[in-house]
Amino acid sequence: MHQEALPIYLQIASELRQNIQESVFKIGDRLPTETELSERFGVNRHTLRRAMEVLRQEGLVGVERGRGTFVMSAPIEVPIGKRVRFNEALKAQSLKPQWQVLRQVELKADAKLSKHLEIPLGDAVWLFERLSLADDIPISISSSYFPMCRFPGLPTHCQTYRSVSTLLQNEYGFDHIRLRTRISARVARSRDARLLRMSATSPILLSESINVNQEGHVIEYGVTRFRSDRMELVIENEPELAIPGRQSRSGE
Numbered sequence: 001m002h003q004e005a006l007p008i009y010l011q012i013a014s015e016l017r018q019n020i021q022e023s024v025f026k027i028g029d030r031l032p033t034e035t036e037l038s039e040r041f042g043v044n045r046h047t048l049r050r051a052m053e054v055l056r057q058e059g060l061v062g063v064e065r066g067r068g069t070f071v072m073s074a075p076i077e078v079p080i081g082k083r084v085r086f087n088e089a090l091k092a093q094s095l096k097p098q099w100q101v102l103r104q105v106e107l108k109a110d111a112k113l114s115k116h117l118e119i120p121l122g123d124a125v126w127l128f129e130r131l132s133l134a135d136d137i138p139i140s141i142s143s144s145y146f147p148m149c150r151f152p153g154l155p156t157h158c159q160t161y162r163s164v165s166t167l168l169q170n171e172y173g174f175d176h177i178r179l180r181t182r183i184s185a186r187v188a189r190s191r192d193a194r195l196l197r198m199s200a201t202s203p204i205l206l207s208e209s210i211n212v213n214q215e216g217h218v219i220e221y222g223v224t225r226f227r228s229d230r231m232e233l234v235i236e237n238e239p240e241l242a243i244p245g246r247q248s249r250s251g252e
Contacts, residue, residue, distance in 0.1 A: 012041050012051035020060055020071055031061065031069045062229045064197035072230070076134060080183070081236035084176045084211060086132070087163050095134040097162070102141070102195070103129040104158055106148070116210060116221040117147045124148040128158050131195055138196045139230050145221040164220070174213040176220075181209045183233060192225050203228045 006014070019025050031037070038048050052069060055061045062072045078089050090097040107113070107125045114121045126146045132139055144164060146154060151172060161167035165176040188196065188204045196204075205226040213219050226233070 008041075008043060009047050009050035010054065012037075012043065012048065013054040015041075016051065016055060017058075017060060020055075025071045027071050027073045029071050030067070031071065033068065056229070059229070063199050063202075065193060065199055067197060075232045076139060076230055077232050077234050078226070079234050079236050080178070080181055080207070082178050084165050084178055084209075090134050096136075098133040098136065099162060100131045100133070101129070101158075102131055103127060104155060106155075107145075109147075113145055113221065116218070117145065118218045119147045119149065126151065126154050126158075128164075137230070138227070140224050140226045141192055141195060142222060142224045145223075146219065150217065150219060168213075168219065174219055177212050177214065179210045179212045179218075181207055183207050185228065188225065196225070196227050198227060198229075205231060205233060207233065 016025075016031075025031060032040070034045050034048055038045055041048065052061065056063070059072060059075060061069050063069050076090065076093060076095065078086065087097045105127050107127055109117065109119055109121055109123045109125050111121065113119075113125050114123070117123075117125065119125075124147075126148050128144045128146065130142050130144075132142060148154060153171070157167050157171050161170075168174040168176050184206045185203050186206055188198055188200070188202055190200060192198075192204065193200050193202065198204075205228050207222075207224045207226065209220075209222040209224075210218060211220040211222060
């Protein structure tokens with residue numbers, strides 16, 4: 001099929017795709033504005049947006065809220081296995097992990113936290129929320145809920161460590177084992193979209209995890225919101241870990 005036979009928006013997508021492949025626009029570059037590209041191709045913004053949507057669905061570009069459209073690198077893979085090792089996964093892909101603390105606050109366990117953490121209703125819970133970045137690009141927001149009865153001094157330690165797993169191991173002697181994880185997709189809430197630099201209607205990948213120590217006690221309920229245009233969650237099948245007092249469930 002000749003290029004001229006394609007709809008105009010596909011011709012535009014094809015030319016921009018070639019520009020990216022030939023490094024006219026490199027990974028991390030911001031593309032020209034809609035106005036500039038519309039003038040370049042002699043089309044209206046509606047046609048241009050259809051072309052950009054093709055490239056977005058291919059994973060070649062991504063929109064960062066308030067900043068523009070950028071050339072994207074390959075999706076970042078995050079393994080979902082028994083061991084929790086988010087930072088290590090980023091480093092293995094030659095990415096620099098960074099983080100910003102968003103919230104640290106003491107809560108009282110409501111019915112949901114009581115169930116997930118296996119503690120009495122009203123017990124003290126520490127919420128530690130962070131924004132994670134890879135090479136300065138925001139990729140996820142993690143909300144970790146810890147039962148304070150098992151973690152004396154936790155608020156102070158959270159200020160020091162970059163890795164939750166390292167914190168739990170060094171300060172409390174706890175291994176950090178993923179018992180089960182539930183993954184779903186949903187539209188990002190406005191606050192999350194702003195922090196992740198996503199459009200308000202973009203979907204996120206939501207991961208809810210129950211993590212235990214080597215004795216089988218629940219030590220964390222984690223909720224992580226990942227940018228779906230930047231992240232891929234890879235389910236790993238690992239040898240079964242024997243956790244005292246726990247039985248594995250099919251499909252978890």
